[in-house]
Amino acid sequence: MKILLTTVLFIILAPVAGGLLSGFDRKISARMQKRVGPSILQPFYDVLKLFQKENVVVNISQNLYAFCFLFFTVFTGVLFFNGADILLIIFSLTLAGIFFVLGGYSTFSPYSFIGSERELLSMVADEPMIILTAVGMYMVTKSFSVADIAAYGTPLFFYIPGVFLGFLFILTIKLKKSPFDLSTSHHAHQELVSGVTTEFSGKPLAWIELAHWYENVFLLGIVYLFFAPVPVIGVAVALLAYFLEIFIDNINARVKWQWMLKSAWGAAIGLGVLNIFILYIVQ
Amino acid sequence: MSFMSLILFLIIFPLFAALLMTLLKNPKVRGFFVMAASLVIAAASVALLVMNLNNSGFVEYAVHMEYIEYAMTAVLLLISVYIIYAGARDKKYHAVVLAIVQILATVGSELLFGGKAEAANALMLDNLSLLMVMLVGVVGSLICVFSVGYMEKYHHHKHVADRSRMFFAVVFVFMSAMFGLVLSNNLKWLLFFWEITTFCSYLLIGYTRTAEAIRNSYRALVMNIVGGLGFLAGIVWLYETQGIIEVDKLLALNPALVVVPVVFICFAGVVKSAQMPFSSWLLGAMVAPSPVSALLHSSTMVKAGVYIVIRLSPLLAGTKAGLFIALIGAVTFLFASLIAISERNLKRLLAYSTISTLGLIVACAGVGTYQAVWTAMLLMIFHAVAKALLFLCAGTVEGGTDSLSIEDMDGLIMKMPKVTVFILVGIAGMFLAPFGMLISKWQALEALVSVNPLIAVLVIFGSSATLFFYTKLMGKLIMIVHPAGKLEKGVTGGEWFTLGTLSILTVAACVVFPVISKYLIDPFIKLVYHSTVSMSAGNIVIMLLMMVFLLLLPLQIVLQRRDKRHVSAYLNGANLTEYKDAAEANDHFYTAGHNVQELKLSNYYLEEMFGEKRLGLVGIVLTSMLLAILCGVMFL
Numbered sequence: 001m002k003i004l005l006t007t008v009l010f011i012i013l014a015p016v017a018g019g020l021l022s023g024f025d026r027k028i029s030a031r032m033q034k035r036v037g038p039s040i041l042q043p044f045y046d047v048l049k050l051f052q053k054e055n056v057v058v059n060i061s062q063n064l065y066a067f068c069f070l071f072f073t074v075f076t077g078v079l080f081f082n083g084a085d086i087l088l089i090i091f092s093l094t095l096a097g098i099f100f101v102l103g104g105y106s107t108f109s110p111y112s113f114i115g116s117e118r119e120l121l122s123m124v125a126d127e128p129m130i131i132l133t134a135v136g137m138y139m140v141t142k143s144f145s146v147a148d149i150a151a152y153g154t155p156l157f158f159y160i161p162g163v164f165l166g167f168l169f170i171l172t173i174k175l176k177k178s179p180f181d182l183s184t185s186h187h188a189h190q191e192l193v194s195g196v197t198t199e200f201s202g203k204p205l206a207w208i209e210l211a212h213w214y215e216n217v218f219l220l221g222i223v224y225l226f227f228a229p230v231p232v233i234g235v236a237v238a239l240l241a242y243f244l245e246i247f248i249d250n251i252n253a254r255v256k257w258q259w260m261l262k263s264a265w266g267a268a269i270g271l272g273v274l275n276i277f278i279l280y281i282v283q
Numbered sequence: 284m285s286f287m288s289l290i291l292f293l294i295i296f297p298l299f300a301a302l303l304m305t306l307l308k309n310p311k312v313r314g315f316f317v318m319a320a321s322l323v324i325a326a327a328s329v330a331l332l333v334m335n336l337n338n339s340g341f342v343e344y345a346v347h348m349e350y351i352e353y354a355m356t357a358v359l360l361l362i363s364v365y366i367i368y369a370g371a372r373d374k375k376y377h378a379v380v381l382a383i384v385q386i387l388a389t390v391g392s393e394l395l396f397g398g399k400a401e402a403a404n405a406l407m408l409d410n411l412s413l414l415m416v417m418l419v420g421v422v423g424s425l426i427c428v429f430s431v432g433y434m435e436k437y438h439h440h441k442h443v444a445d446r447s448r449m450f451f452a453v454v455f456v457f458m459s460a461m462f463g464l465v466l467s468n469n470l471k472w473l474l475f476f477w478e479i480t481t482f483c484s485y486l487l488i489g490y491t492r493t494a495e496a497i498r499n500s501y502r503a504l505v506m507n508i509v510g511g512l513g514f515l516a517g518i519v520w521l522y523e524t525q526g527i528i529e530v531d532k533l534l535a536l537n538p539a540l541v542v543v544p545v546v547f548i549c550f551a552g553v554v555k556s557a558q559m560p561f562s563s564w565l566l567g568a569m570v571a572p573s574p575v576s577a578l579l580h581s582s583t584m585v586k587a588g589v590y591i592v593i594r595l596s597p598l599l600a601g602t603k604a605g606l607f608i609a610l611i612g613a614v615t616f617l618f619a620s621l622i623a624i625s626e627r628n629l630k631r632l633l634a635y636s637t638i639s640t641l642g643l644i645v646a647c648a649g650v651g652t653y654q655a656v657w658t659a660m661l662l663m664i665f666h667a668v669a670k671a672l673l674f675l676c677a678g679t680v681e682g683g684t685d686s687l688s689i690e691d692m693d694g695l696i697m698k699m700p701k702v703t704v705f706i707l708v709g710i711a712g713m714f715l716a717p718f719g720m721l722i723s724k725w726q727a728l729e730a731l732v733s734v735n736p737l738i739a740v741l742v743i744f745g746s747s748a749t750l751f752f753y754t755k756l757m758g759k760l761i762m763i764v765h766p767a768g769k770l771e772k773g774v775t776g777g778e779w780f781t782l783g784t785l786s787i788l789t790v791a792a793c794v795v796f797p798v799i800s801k802y803l804i805d806p807f808i809k810l811v812y813h814s815t816v817s818m819s820a821g822n823i824v825i826m827l828l829m830m831v832f833l834l835l836l837p838l839q840i841v842l843q844r845r846d847k848r849h850v851s852a853y854l855n856g857a858n859l860t861e862y863k864d865a866a867e868a869n870d871h872f873y874t875a876g877h878n879v880q881e882l883k884l885s886n887y888y889l890e891e892m893f894g895e896k897r898l899g900l901v902g903i904v905l906t907s908m909l910l911a912i913l914c915g916v917m918f919l
Binding site (some may be wrong): 035054055056057058059060061063064067068071072075079080084085087088091092094095100101102104105106107108109110111112113116117119122123124128131132135138139146178191199233261265268273276280 | 368404574639693694715716717721725728732736737739740743744746747748750751754755757759761762763766819821822826829832836837839840843845847848849850851852853854882885886887892
């Protein structure tokens with residue numbers, strides 16, 4: 001019963017939170033650029049409008065991949081907020097991400113294709129640090145279950161600050177923010193047109209947008225987990241992290257993939273692995 | 284029929300089948316008997332499993348045949364003599380030298396043993412052996428069935444001498460040797476079968492007799508002879524210091540007393556399972572027809588290598604030697620996965636993927652805790668099934684398109700839809716949640732983290748590379764390009780049967796793995812380690828749910844409305860407009876000079892970062908250093 005309730009609440013509330021985050025993102029970014037910016041609710045209007053638009057396709061299989069992307073992203077979030085095994089949750093997120101990438105491939109469009117290749121590179125860049133985050137949490141709490149990790153007495157941040165910083169680093173990649181927004185074109189870089197989503201329109205494009213909202217809520221959930229014993233601080237840090245990402249997004253120019261891969265793996269080793277080794281030696 | 288006679292049947296029956304193959308010249312008749320023999324072997328393997336379900340202990344069997352050991356020695360000497368002859372013929376003098384060393388070692392060890400080194404029980408059966416019997420018997424037999432149709436077409440396409448009789452004979456000898464290897468308690472017997480598998484793989488890799496095939500067959504032979512010599516040294520050392528030559532007695536000893544022989548034998552296992560720095564022999568093996576690759580990579584040869592390491596893993600647990608063996612495996616896992624990113628040839632990509640997976644198995648076996656060994660055994664099952672499927676599909680694709688280059692596989696799903704679906708199942712089986720390999724990687728991570736974070740870290744980075752090279756391969760296959768082709772007409776019924784069955788097994792293995800674990804793996808782990816691995820019921824339910832979704836979600840494509848407006852992909856307005864059908868205009872565009880250009884999309888291979896030349900060298904240097912340290916450690 002509790003599982004069902006959490007699931008329903010997550011499915012309903014996560015897009016609300018994700019949409020609001022996206023609205024704030026656009027507003028704050030606009031203010032940083034001395035523009036007025038759209039209404040906070042603009043992302044909701046955009047997605048609702050997409051649902052009413054005609055679905056023009058290159059081939060119908062692309063819609064399947066978009067749907068699977070949304071489905072498994074929601075599934076990931078449901079597992080997370082129900083306190084399941086964190087490694088399984090990460091693998092489920094990876095599965096969702098793979099569907100997103102495959103959607104781009106299936107269209108045989110050069111812009112989608114390059115977007116997919118770069119999105120895949122982004123996944124390769126950030127995945128080690130995400131798994132190291134799970135490993136770090138396990139080393140402190142001796143459990144991979146999110147429920148157990150959340151119930152641990154002291155904030156994990158104090159044991160694994162390196163892991164926390166490493167996770168913040170790759171959060172920029174996960175949220176597709178500059179300097180690591182290689183696979184999209186949220187800013188004025190136009191060489192990719194719209195990257196993976198170039199050939200998507202109407203409802204499937206709305207699914208993809210929704211999936212990103214769910215994903216963002218889940219990612220901030222992991223940030224929260226570092227401070228779970230003090231919920232107020234946890235939420236505050238999660239929001240602060242999101243603000244930080246918006247800030248980074250606005251002050252950076254996009255880098256080449258080599259730099260993304262090297263810096264993300266570098267951060268994973270220099271912050272995550274080092275922290276875990278120190279923890280191992282101390283224990 | 285008693286266990287004992289069924290075990291002997293499994294070892295001896297394939298030899299008769301092999302003999303029959305050499306006599307049958309008509310391919311149709313031979314094909315029939317290959318299928319019949321495969322069926323018998325598979326049925327006997329399953330029968331052994333069923334009869335043994337309630338008997339999960341370690342059972343030894345005495346064999347009272349005095350002359351059998353003389354016969355084995357004679358066969359080994361004959362093989363060495365043949366290698367001297369063939370090596371001289373093919374001008375591979377390093378093989379000749381090694382074969383002479385091998386003869387001296389064989390004779391020398393026999394003189395040392397002086398006929399006194401006898402095992403009380405030559406054969407044995409436990410759940411690890413049973414698992415291996417199932418892999419060899421079922422997956423191996425399916426590959427045989429596939430080979431019937433494949434080899435006939437192979438000789439229509441390729442202009443090489445038709446030596447199919449020899450091919451099938453060697454394949455059955457190979458299976459016999461594998462059964463013998465996993466059912467032997469007497470280490471001398473085990474070594475005998477070990478050397479037979481080396482010899483069979485040499486014959487199969489050199490099948491086409493092209494210059495490349497000959498070169499690569501000798502590379503495999505030479506490396507594995509060196510490994511075999513290590514194995515023999517291990518046995519001699521064990522007999523001289525402890526006076527035993529049996530697996531069961533060895534396992535009962537204090538690990539500290541037998542570090543040297545265990546390391547020697549594991550060294551042979553590391554070579555045979557193509558771990559770095561010895562991985563090049565398995566890469567070279569892909570010159571052989573695809574069923575050979577499938578056989579070597581899935582159920583035989585390399586699995587013999589990991590079998591022996593898993594068999595000895597209780598003696599490695601917690602030791603420095605075990606740690607360094609695990610590190611060799613983990614480094615191999617990482618580097619082979621990274622190099623696979625840069626591979627453009629499907630079979631080479633699969634070969635690197637095999638090497639990396641075997642690395643993970645060796646890492647788990649080297650760590651040797653109950654959870655790690657449990658994972659290693661699961662990995663063997665999942666890998667055997669999925670990899671056999673993938674190699675056979677690769678062979679089928681090559682038959683249909685005359686190419687193994689991944690760059691030529693754009694939109695394969697439009698040209699060979701069924702084969703492509705099978706490939707996708709195989710790929711999913713190799714790295715996607717909730718399929719088998721991922722379950723194992725997940726468990727491996729949990730098992731390794733608590734023992735040694737360094738090994739876990741290597742596995743984590745390697746896994747990300749796996750994600751990259753398999754997803755971009757999938758992407759190529761699922762592109763929708765026009766026009767659709769019909770390139771799978773030539774695939775025979777036997778081939779479809781094997782591909783279909785292996786696909787079903789790939790999916791089924793992860794649905795029923797809790798059952799496999801409960802009846803086959805858990806009893807073994809409990810017997811050896813006195814504790815069992817329990818995967819929470821919640822997680823199993825979640826994975827089953829994911830599997831159900833993955834099987835059901837593709838229905839979305841059927842349920843979609845068909846009246847959608849189709850457009851060609853965005854090409855900056857340079858699309859060909861004279862085509863009425865938008866889909867036709869998808870893969871051509873106008874260049875600046877208004878010339879028509881075909882659209883080509885090429886995957887990232889990132890050779891400058893992940894190329895074999897660069898990373899292969901680093902991997903070899905690292906693993907050689909680990910091997911050197913291992914040699915030092917074992918004498919401390």
